[in-house]
Amino acid sequence: MSSNEHSHSNSLFQGIVTFVVLAFLTAVEFFIAITNASLLLLTTVAFIKAGIVVYYYMHIYKLFEDEDEHAHDHNSFAWKLATNRLGLWLFIVSDAFLFGGLLVARFNLLGLTRPHLDQVLGLGVTAALLLSSFFMNRAETLMAQGDRKGFVTSAAITLLLGLGFFLGVVFVEWPNAAHEGLTASGSAAGAVFYMMTGMHAFHVLTGLIFLGIIIRNALRGHYSAEQHWAVEAATVYWHFVDVVWIFFYPALYLIGRLGG
Amino acid sequence: MKNSSSRGFITSLLFLVGGLVAGLLLGVILHALTTGKFSANYFTDVPSWMLGFLVGALAFFYGLLGYNGVVRGLVWQVVGTLSGAAFVTLVRWILDTVGGGEYTLFDLRNYGLSEPAWVFGGLVGALSFMAGVGAVGDWFKWAKGDETHDHHPEEPTWRTYFGVSLDHKVIGIQYTMTSLLMLSVGGLFALIFRTELALRLKPDGPSMDIISLNLYNSLMSLHGMVMIVSILLGIAGVINYLVPLLIGAKDMAFPRMNAFSYWVTIPAAVLLLGSLGFGGFDTGWTGYPPLATRAPLGMQMFYLGVWVAGWSSILGALNLITTVLRMRAKGMTAFKMPIFVWASLATSLISLTATQMIGLAFQLSMFQRLFGMPFFDVAKGGNPILFQHLFWFYSHPVVYVFVLPGLGVISELLPVFVRKPLFGYKWVAMSSIGIALVGFLVWAHHMFTSGMNEYLRVPFMYATLLVAVPTGVKFFSWVATLWQGKITREMPTPFLFLLGGIVVFLLGGLTGPPNATVATDLHLHDTYFIVGHFHDTMFGGYIFPFFAALYYWFPKATGKRLNETLGKWHFWLMTPSFLILTLGMMRIGLLGMRRRIADFDPTLGFDAWHVILTISAFGIALAVLIFFFNIYKTLKSSEKATGNIWDSRSPEWQVPSPMPAYNYEKEFEVVGEPYDYGLPGSTYVKM
Ligand code: HEM
Numbered sequence: 001m002s003s004n005e006h007s008h009s010n011s012l013f014q015g016i017v018t019f020v021v022l023a024f025l026t027a028v029e030f031f032i033a034i035t036n037a038s039l040l041l042l043t044t045v046a047f048i049k050a051g052i053v054v055y056y057y058m059h060i061y062k063l064f065e066d067e068d069e070h071a072h073d074h075n076s077f078a079w080k081l082a083t084n085r086l087g088l089w090l091f092i093v094s095d096a097f098l099f100g101g102l103l104v105a106r107f108n109l110l111g112l113t114r115p116h117l118d119q120v121l122g123l124g125v126t127a128a129l130l131l132s133s134f135f136m137n138r139a140e141t142l143m144a145q146g147d148r149k150g151f152v153t154s155a156a157i158t159l160l161l162g163l164g165f166f167l168g169v170v171f172v173e174w175p176n177a178a179h180e181g182l183t184a185s186g187s188a189a190g191a192v193f194y195m196m197t198g199m200h201a202f203h204v205l206t207g208l209i210f211l212g213i214i215i216r217n218a219l220r221g222h223y224s225a226e227q228h229w230a231v232e233a234a235t236v237y238w239h240f241v242d243v244v245w246i247f248f249y250p251a252l253y254l255i256g257r258l259g260g
Numbered sequence: 261m262k263n264s265s266s267r268g269f270i271t272s273l274l275f276l277v278g279g280l281v282a283g284l285l286l287g288v289i290l291h292a293l294t295t296g297k298f299s300a301n302y303f304t305d306v307p308s309w310m311l312g313f314l315v316g317a318l319a320f321f322y323g324l325l326g327y328n329g330v331v332r333g334l335v336w337q338v339v340g341t342l343s344g345a346a347f348v349t350l351v352r353w354i355l356d357t358v359g360g361g362e363y364t365l366f367d368l369r370n371y372g373l374s375e376p377a378w379v380f381g382g383l384v385g386a387l388s389f390m391a392g393v394g395a396v397g398d399w400f401k402w403a404k405g406d407e408t409h410d411h412h413p414e415e416p417t418w419r420t421y422f423g424v425s426l427d428h429k430v431i432g433i434q435y436t437m438t439s440l441l442m443l444s445v446g447g448l449f450a451l452i453f454r455t456e457l458a459l460r461l462k463p464d465g466p467s468m469d470i471i472s473l474n475l476y477n478s479l480m481s482l483h484g485m486v487m488i489v490s491i492l493l494g495i496a497g498v499i500n501y502l503v504p505l506l507i508g509a510k511d512m513a514f515p516r517m518n519a520f521s522y523w524v525t526i527p528a529a530v531l532l533l534g535s536l537g538f539g540g541f542d543t544g545w546t547g548y549p550p551l552a553t554r555a556p557l558g559m560q561m562f563y564l565g566v567w568v569a570g571w572s573s574i575l576g577a578l579n580l581i582t583t584v585l586r587m588r589a590k591g592m593t594a595f596k597m598p599i600f601v602w603a604s605l606a607t608s609l610i611s612l613t614a615t616q617m618i619g620l621a622f623q624l625s626m627f628q629r630l631f632g633m634p635f636f637d638v639a640k641g642g643n644p645i646l647f648q649h650l651f652w653f654y655s656h657p658v659v660y661v662f663v664l665p666g667l668g669v670i671s672e673l674l675p676v677f678v679r680k681p682l683f684g685y686k687w688v689a690m691s692s693i694g695i696a697l698v699g700f701l702v703w704a705h706h707m708f709t710s711g712m713n714e715y716l717r718v719p720f721m722y723a724t725l726l727v728a729v730p731t732g733v734k735f736f737s738w739v740a741t742l743w744q745g746k747i748t749r750e751m752p753t754p755f756l757f758l759l760g761g762i763v764v765f766l767l768g769g770l771t772g773p774p775n776a777t778v779a780t781d782l783h784l785h786d787t788y789f790i791v792g793h794f795h796d797t798m799f800g801g802y803i804f805p806f807f808a809a810l811y812y813w814f815p816k817a818t819g820k821r822l823n824e825t826l827g828k829w830h831f832w833l834m835t836p837s838f839l840i841l842t843l844g845m846m847r848i849g850l851l852g853m854r855r856r857i858a859d860f861d862p863t864l865g866f867d868a869w870h871v872i873l874t875i876s877a878f879g880i881a882l883a884v885l886i887f888f889f890n891i892y893k894t895l896k897s898s899e900k901a902t903g904n905i906w907d908s909r910s911p912e913w914q915v916p917s918p919m920p921a922y923n924y925e926k927e928f929e930v931v932g933e934p935y936d937y938g939l940p941g942s943t944y945v946k947m
């Protein structure tokens with residue numbers, strides 16, 4: 001009991017530290033952007049942030065964990081879990097190329113200029129997504145501790161924050177930008193902006209659906225501390241969408257000077 | 261219950277003819293309705309014929325199967341397409357009515373509905389197909405929190421192949437059959453436009469004799485992409501059938517995803533071929549803007565079809581990598597894996613990642629047409645060269661997707677036929693991975709004349725020449741393996757195809773460096789020399805080894821051996837025809853024959869050459885027909901070949917043919933080296 005309590009508060013502590021570091025780095029990014037908007041510095045910070053998420057939130061090291069002796073039994077849960085994990089990560093690698101291609105398009109077309117966007121809103125949606133990652137991490141940890149109720153609460157908060165991000169981008173930021181004259185058909189900058197945010201928003205939407213499914217199933221009594229692959233998959237996917245935004249946010253809002 | 265819905269083959273053929281006529285008539289009527297007048301010319305119009313083919317195919321399969329499997333998928337696809345298109349039309353109409361504008365519900369010249377409507381319809385249609393055929397049902401159950409039963413493999417009947425099955429052997433054969441079908445369609449297209457090139461019925465001036473310029477361009481463009489899809493399906497077929505057998509797995513890691521990957525290619529193929537019915541397109545298989553921006557609606561169907569097919573590649577690759585990494589038999593360490601498994605792994609690494617780039621390139625171009633997003637429009641700050649970069653970042657590495665499995669087949673089978681160990685196993689294994697990795701660094705050699713930054717030319721030139729190193733390793737290994745091998749006098753057909761593959765691929769490889777060298781490529785680019793080059797690489801690296809694999813493993817899948825005499829006819833007709841075809845192409849290419857043009861200046865003096873090339877093309881087609889006849893004849897015959905007829909050491913031949921539904925009754929263990937042929941006392945697997 002007490003050791004359980006201990007690991008409980010321990011993981012909470014780790015989640016909070018990770019979140020604070022990420023928030024701090026985002027502030028640093030913003031500061032760099034105001035002072036010199038250096039491509040090199042901003043890219044470096046983005047990679048550090050992504051690395052932290054990939055390790056502490058997505059637990060990439062689980063891919064390389066040694067399996068127990070039942071590992072060769074292809075009907076065992078442990079074997080299936082490890083296989084599913086590999087499959088999911090391969091999917092993420094593939095998807096990352098799609099987003100990488102979008103970044104290539106952005107720098108090819110716009111170079112070191114960036115579109116005129118609402119900075120407050122940009123920081124706002126970024127914060128919402130960052131916060132959602134914290135709660136997603138809480139949700140997964142709680143499920144791993146067998147706390148289904150805690151899981152549902154945290155996952156629901158994640159879902160709301162994600163929804164906030166989605167609505168903020170599509171129904172506030174887009175009309176805003178269009179109002180400022182940045183339209184999808186007007187210029188390459190507009191096309192790039194809507195394409196990148198649109199493709200990302202589409203992934204957020206699929207993540208939200210995924211979240212909705214696991215919350216519903218958890219409410220109906222599915223998943224346990226030992227067996228909750230769907231929860232883990234949704235979590236890893238959600239954090240991946242966050243990682244994408246870690247690169248998209250500076251690429252769209254911070255890097256370079258304002259262009260026409 | 262089982263046979264009540266099936267009407268026999270002959271009746272189904274009647275259905276086919278009836279459907280064709282009905283579809284054609286429907287097309288003509290729609291045509292007359294949308295234009296408001298009737299003309300007998302409509303009977304020769306391509307869209308009407310495409311509708312005829314669609315309805316005919318549907319009727320044929322309905323006759324054969326009843327409302328099941330693929331038939332239900334196709335019906336759902338048609339219904340889904342129309343509903344999706346109607347939905348967009350409705351939404352636009354409502355938005356416009358609310359906005360007070362006057363939106364015309366039907367744009368009569370454009371197939372009744374607007375371009376966004378058809379594109380969205382096409383997407384909904386593809387998804388509907390997947391639901392209709394039954395390839396996604398289990399996932400919905402999982403999302404609802406329901407359990408599904410893991411499948412218990414049973415012996416397949418011919419009907420199994422027309423519906424969703426989770427057995428990797430069934431899926432492998434489904435892929436292969438679909439690949440051969442696409443090969444025939446793509447080949448037919450080539451014969452049509454090659455005939456056009458050979459004819460010059462009007463002696464002076466430009467001459468289009470049997471088809472229009474638009475149809476020429478559309479068939480030429482589709483020939484390229486249909487063949488590429490056919491190759492991707494073919495390698496997926498061989499990989500799916502073989503890899504689990506070679507590594508001793510019961511199935512692929514994700515059987516449902518495997519079925520999904522196969523079935524999604526069917527709506528993709530329908531979309532791709534459907535582009536002919538939507539006005540075709542004239543960009544060639546590369547789909548470059550700005551031409552693509554102005555092409556007919558068929559361009560969008562082409563883009564969409566390729567985009568959907570891309571998901572098959574990506575998910576198939578994901579599945580294969582997971583299978584190889586997680587499901588190998590006991591004792592099969594990395595350097596005891598068969599070379600074909602190494603090659604499949606290398607191929608899949610490319611498919612998994614690079615495919616996203618062509619998907620993105622095509623998607624951006626689609627969006628430019630749909631929403632006016634000016635990605636490639638210079639006037640608004642776009643850049644058409646960006647498209648080429650994204651496109652070739654996939655389309656160069658993908659040439660290794662085509663050839664690596666084929667080269668793997670050559671390395672896999674040569675030792676069996678020469679009864680000697682494979683020379684330099686480790687080097688050959690690593691060369692596949694090496695080719696795959698270096699292949700990512702060379703894409704801009706397709707763009708030397710595109711106007712990209714000039715300083716990029718030389719690095720890409722050297723990077724390209726570097727690929728020759730790991731490729732050379734393979735050749736060295738083959739030659740050294742053949743050296744002093746025990747080759748029997750009556751060389752079995754698969755062995756012939758292996759040797760043919762080596763020679764032809766050598767020709768393809770040798771004609772690569774001149775294209776990769778900037779100074780020479782400025783002259784060679786966009787000539788028939790390039791066409792000759794890549795046909796050599798694809799035939800040598802894929803077609804020949806693919807046929808070798810089919811002859812070699814056909815007995816494993818069916819328990820019957822393909823007829824040797826017909827096989828020899830196939831080989832000895834195809835090889836010379838093919839060599840004349842591509843060497844001729846290269847010759848007139850060097851003399852200035854441009855590629856992708858429907859007609860050429862008669863004063864160039866290429867008329868006789870084009871006649872020769874066309875005759876050779878028909879020679880290849882005839883050879884493939886002999887192969888089909890061979891399959892038919894062999895399946896009819898009662899002669900059995902159930903044993904280890906090639907005297908192979910590989911595990912799949914240690915059990916009787918055809919392969920049992922459960923693969924291996926007990927797991928085998930790897931105890932030795934895979935290719936120690938001719939070494940006394942050596943064993944590879946302990947059953
Ligand atoms: C030694 C190896 C090879 C080299 C150095 C090489 C080089 C090249 C170069 C530079 C081009 C562009 C020529 C131009 O358009 O001006 C080209 C075209 C092409 N190559 Fe290769 N190649 C090699 C092997 C292969 C292989 C193995 C394949 C496929 C199986 C292949 C397939 C193609 C195709 C399809 C094209 C034409 C693309 C188009 O439509 O423009 N090549 N090759």
Ligand SMILES: [Cu+2]
Pocket residue numbers: 655656659702703705706
């Ligand atoms: Cu290339």
